[in-house]
Amino acid sequence: xxxxxxxxxxxxxxxxxxxxxxxxxxxxxxxxxxxxxxxxxxxxxxxxxxxxxxxxxxxxxxxxxxxxxxxxxxxxxxxxxxxxxxxxxxxxxxxxxxxxxxxxxxxxxxxxxxxxxxxxxxxxxxxxxxxxxxxxxxxxxxxxxxxxxxxxxxxxxxxxxxxxxxxxxxxxxxxxxxxxxxxxxxxxxxxxxxxxxxxxxxxxxxxxxxxxxxxxxxxxxxxxxxxxxxxxxxxxxxxxxxxxxxxxxxxxxxxxxxxxxxxxxxxxxxxxxxxxxxxxxxxxxxxxxxxxxxxxxxxxxxxxxxxxxxxxxxxxxxxxxxxxxxxxxxxxxxxxxxx
Numbered sequence: 001x002x003x004x005x006x007x008x009x010x011x012x013x014x015x016x017x018x019x020x021x022x023x024x025x026x027x028x029x030x031x032x033x034x035x036x037x038x039x040x041x042x043x044x045x046x047x048x049x050x051x052x053x054x055x056x057x058x059x060x061x062x063x064x065x066x067x068x069x070x071x072x073x074x075x076x077x078x079x080x081x082x083x084x085x086x087x088x089x090x091x092x093x094x095x096x097x098x099x100x101x102x103x104x105x106x107x108x109x110x111x112x113x114x115x116x117x118x119x120x121x122x123x124x125x126x127x128x129x130x131x132x133x134x135x136x137x138x139x140x141x142x143x144x145x146x147x148x149x150x151x152x153x154x155x156x157x158x159x160x161x162x163x164x165x166x167x168x169x170x171x172x173x174x175x176x177x178x179x180x181x182x183x184x185x186x187x188x189x190x191x192x193x194x195x196x197x198x199x200x201x202x203x204x205x206x207x208x209x210x211x212x213x214x215x216x217x218x219x220x221x222x223x224x225x226x227x228x229x230x231x232x233x234x235x236x237x238x239x240x241x242x243x244x245x246x247x248x249x250x251x252x253x254x255x256x257x258x259x260x261x262x263x264x265x266x267x268x269x270x271x272x273x274x275x276x277x278x279x280x281x282x283x284x285x286x287x288x289x290x291x292x293x294x295x296x297x298x299x300x301x302x303x304x305x306x307x308x309x310x311x312x313x314x315x316x317x318x319x320x321x322x323x324x325x326x327x328x329x330x331x332x333x334x335x336x337x338x339x
Contacts, residue, residue, distance in 0.1 A: 163181070175213060283298070
């Protein structure tokens with residue numbers, strides 16, 4: 001079970017409630033009023049616990065688990081331990097995510113504003129907004145209902161943040177418009193100057209960064225990630241994007257819907273990225289590129305030219321992934337020959 005010092009649990013939930021919530025089919029469930037108290041991994045679960053089995057690597061853990069219930073694909077029903085209630089689905093992990101969120105719903109504001117917060121008199125705070133000690137909210141800000149501004153976060157003048165968001169401790173946001181249900185993790189930096197200057201032997205002349213950061217709904221920005229504001233056009237992050245820790249997004253970048261950007265990725269200025277693109281860890285994307293919908297970039301790749309929709313690339317410079325694998329094999333053979 002999750003540590004009650006840090007996590008507040010709801011429930012219990014019955015078989016019927018879990019099935020309805022997760023859109024799954026209960027199997028081996030003669031009593032749909034039976035309730036489960038919590039969620040847990042297979043190896044730690046007991047008879048009151050709901051778990052999931054999604055990866056064949058953990059088949060032994062599933063077969064030997066003492067969990068009372070489990071999300072599972074239909075083809076594994078016959079491998080389940082005797083007496084285990086099963087919720088069949090094609091996507092057990094997604095079903096588990098829905099159930100776990102029911103047991104541990106996302107935190108919303110409690111309406112308490114610390115006496116040690118600094119809030120400009122012109123700022124507009126919605127119902128239930130929570131502002132913790134040391135936080136600063138500047139002039140003409142708008143904060144939506146139920147949003148949490150954690151300790152020592154700084155919200156610059158004019159920033160708009162929607163409802164149901166959380167801005168983590170020590171994060172800073174300026175020159176930004178942020179949608180609803182966004183999670184900005186501790187230490188993130190959003191809306192600061194982009195890296196723009198005119199280079200020359202007589203010195204580098206700074207170019208004023210006059211755009212904004214515009215973030216859609218249901219976006220996560222990981223700890224210590226940075227999103228620079230645009231130089232003139234805006235930097236745009238589409239609905240449903242997931243940005244990991246330690247990511248750098250340059251000025252004028254546009255991310256479409258549902259993109260996944262993994263830790264230590266760097267995206268240079270003015271690159272446009274389509275919908276549901278995946279950029280794996282430590283990939284580097286040079287500026288002014290077009291990356292099509294559904295493209296995937298392998299870890300540590302260096303992308304220096306446009307990528308078409310649905311393409312998967314790898315290596316540095318990045319090439320189609322099959323070509324990258326051939327290069328790797330050829331290099332390995334060459335090294336063995338030299339030995």
